[in-house]
Amino acid sequence: MTTTATAAAPSSGLETGTPRRGVLSKIVDRLGSGVVQVVMVLLGLFWLVPTLGLLVVSMRTTEVNNAEGWWTIFTKPAELTLQSYQGLLAGGFTASFWNTVLITVPTTVLVIGIAAMAAYAFAWMDFPGRDGAFLVVVGLLIVPIQIALIPIAVIYGNVGIFGSILGVVLFHTAFGLPFAIFLLRNFFVGIPASLLEAARMDGAPEWKIFVSVVFPLGKPAIASLGIFQFLWVWNDMLIALVFADSGNQPMTKYLQSQMRQFGSNMDILSSGAFLSLIIPLVLFFAFQRYFVQGMMAGSVK
Missing domain, CATH: 1.10.3720.10 (MetI-like)
Structure with missing residues (x-):
């Protein structure tokens, strides 16, 4: 009986030690890693897409905006103009x-x-x-x-x-x-x-x-x-x-x-x-x- 109680002591010591860490804790620890920082930068750039679209639309004529989407500016940069800003001011x-x-x-x-x-x-x-x-x-x-x-x-x-x-x-x-x-x-x-x-x-x-x-x-x-x-x-x-x-x-x-x-x-x-x-x-x-x-x-x- 004495031997059994003595042998069980180390086991109880292990149970009261540092708790096992879950998946969420490991994810939180990795938030400072370079990969996650790159992902956050990409998400930030993604949220800036509507602002970029607003800028492109403001620098094209009404006819061009009605005919095609703003993303076509990457293949047609000559469509950019400050005419709308001049008229607005x-x-x-x-x-x-x-x-x-x-x-x-x-x-x-x-x-x-x-x-x-x-x-x-x-x-x-x-x-x-x-x-x-x-x-x-x-x-x-x-x-x-x-x-x-x-x-x-x-x-x-x-x-x-x-x-x-x-x-x-x-x-x-x-x-x-x-x-x-x-x-x-x-x-x-x-x-x-x-x-x-x-x-x-x-x-x-x-x-x-x-x-x-x-x-x-x-x-x-x-x-x-x-x-x-x-x-x-x-x-x-x-x-x-x-x-x-x-x-x-x-x-x-x-x-x-x-x-x-x-x-x-x-x-x-x-x-x-x-x-x-x-x-x-x-x-x-x-x-x-x-x-x-x-x-x-x-x-x-």
């Missing part, structure tokens, strides 16, 4: 482009500035009704934009800003603040309290702490918010259709007005759509490092 697209800039840039700056100060107050300042006010902000996240279109349109008509760029900016700012405050507040809460206490002990006022300590540390979250807000306003068409008139219309409304039956002006639409991609891409790549940091913030404690 000679029309009202340039004015609509600057209207989009005048709407998007002020909206993004206002949302970031107001939301950052409000988020700091909710995170690190103690005042009566703070928690209740923050719950109201969170509740505003679920309010759909559509239910506010008619009431806001009536208010804009009464104050005389309906159809103006100012009205569009104010609408986007108001509906962008709840998400912005919620996002930045959750990020600011993760800032070590010792840094703020040290600044207060040195006699720094709250605005100085916000500018010198909280705002620099919140750059990743602020950059992520800026990209989201910029893209949302830049690509918006619903608010522009309701609150912007023909003289203040952004690119989305201008391109929508250029649509004809059966898409016979595909060269104009494709060239306008491709031009509208340039600024968001430049913005994303310029702040890509901060964007990744902001997306990963809080995932590891």
